[in-house]
Amino acid sequence: MTGSATGLPNLYPVELTPPDLTPYAAGNAGVPYLWTFEAAAPGPHVALSAIVHGNEPCGAIALDWLMRMALRPVRGKLSFVFVNIAAYEAFDPELPDATRWVDEDFNRLWGPGRLDDPDRPVTCEVARARELRPWLSTVDLLLDIHSMQHKTEPLIIAGPAAKGRALAREIGWPGIVVTDQGHAEGVRMRDFEGFADPASPKNAALVECGQHWEAEAAEVAKDCATGFLRATGAVAPDFGAERMAARPPRPAQRVYEVSGPVTIQTDAFRFAEAWRGFEHLEQGRLIGWDGEREVRAPHDPTVLIMPSRRLWPGKTAVRLARPVAAE
Incomplete structure (x- = not known):
């Protein structure tokens, strides 16, 4: 379904x-809106992207913060893109x-x-993606x-490969x-070409x-931008040290593996309850209905990841996950 997400009431200030x-x-x-800087020393091409979705301003704020400090890489290339x-x-x-x-x-x-695809309409998003693709390939x-519809704990989507974790x-x-x-x-853009390929160094x-x-x-x-820049070696190891010392301590990470998304099949999907995310359900618990078909928790526990309010055919209603041991 194309078109804007109008019609959904705003639940949060x-x-x-x-x-x-x-x-x-x-x-x-x-x-x-694409900026790339190159260091004298060789290294990887590191990039941060924001506003893949136009109503998610936190990434724009973070990249604006980095651009205003005139951050430059100590090795390789560093890109910032407002998408x-x-x-x-x-x-x-x-x-x-x-x-x-x-x-x-x-x-x-x-x-x-x-x-x-020659039969695909050249929408605003397709035109911009085609404009960015040659750069993204490098x-x-x-x-x-990104950010989320509901006010739940922040999370990082690591993709399907061990290298993402x-x-x-x-x-x-x-x-x-x-x-997942x-x-x-x-x-998704985070799964483009080598990003999701276990054999690729990307x-x-x-x-x-x-x-x-x-x-x-x-x-x-x-915080995430700071951790990423440090992890990739694009900046000095102590980049952001003063800021991070004033922030909550680095958390012990918990890992959840998605067993599958619930992809909506009908125009009559509805949840059984007002799920917000990270509810732990016992196996068999009713999650919702897709038309007349019941959607139930497939395993114990079933953890609900990012239940959506955009309940339209073809879209993901919610991801179903189980906790796994951190590596």
């Missing part, structure tokens, strides 16, 4: 003010859920052949900064690591920093 990104419009790498500018610029605090995208979800476009290590451990924030295969609707992490417009989400985004 808007505590964040999206920063003005027009100073970054020109970019310096031939693509608007879905059209959706971001349409953000309205009175209708904060209405600008997740302009035409379709930017974070479902990255599967093989998807952007080259990135070795990616941190994609290793990167999550090295980043250190947030305290919850989720491993993604969505039936389409491939790697990526997607962080969900908290509820979309809670103030703490911006601080978590800065």
Whole structure:
């Protein structure tokens, strides 16, 4: 389903003010809103991306923070990219859920052949993805900064490969690591090409920093960016030390493995309860209905990960996970 997410009532106060990104419009790498800096010493191409979804300002705040300090890599390349500018610029605090995208979800476009399909409409998001793809193909290590619909604990999406879990451990924030295969609707940017390939040295992490417009989400985004930059060696090992000393201590990470997403089949999906996320359900517990079909917890416990309010056919209603031992 394309179109905006209008019509969903706002459940949470808007505590964040999206920063003005027009100073970054020109970019310096031939693509608007994309900035790349190169060190004299060799090293990987490290990148941080924000506003893949236009109503998630915490990432824009974190990248604006890094750009304002004129951060430069000590080795390799370092890129900052503000992704879905059209959706971001349409953000309205009175209708904060209405600008997740302009035409379709930017974070479902990255599967093989998807952007080259001649029968696919050239939506706002497809055009921007095609513009960014040559650059993205050069990135070795990616941190994609997001936020969530409900106010639950922040988490890091490590993807399907063991290398993703290793990167999550090295980043250190947030305290919850989720491993999964993604969505039936389409491939995320964090799973593009080598990022999800166990045989590739490329790697990526997607962080969900908290509820979309809670103030703490911006601080978590800065924590994750700091941990990522340190872990990749793009900055000095003590980068951000003073800030991190004043923040809550680095948490002991808990790992959850997604056994599968619940992909909506009908236009009559509904949850049995007002799930918010991280509920632990016993096997067989009723989660909801997809039309007349019951959706029940498949294992004990079944942990609900990011239940959605966008209950439309083809989309993920919720991810079902089980806790696993941290490596």
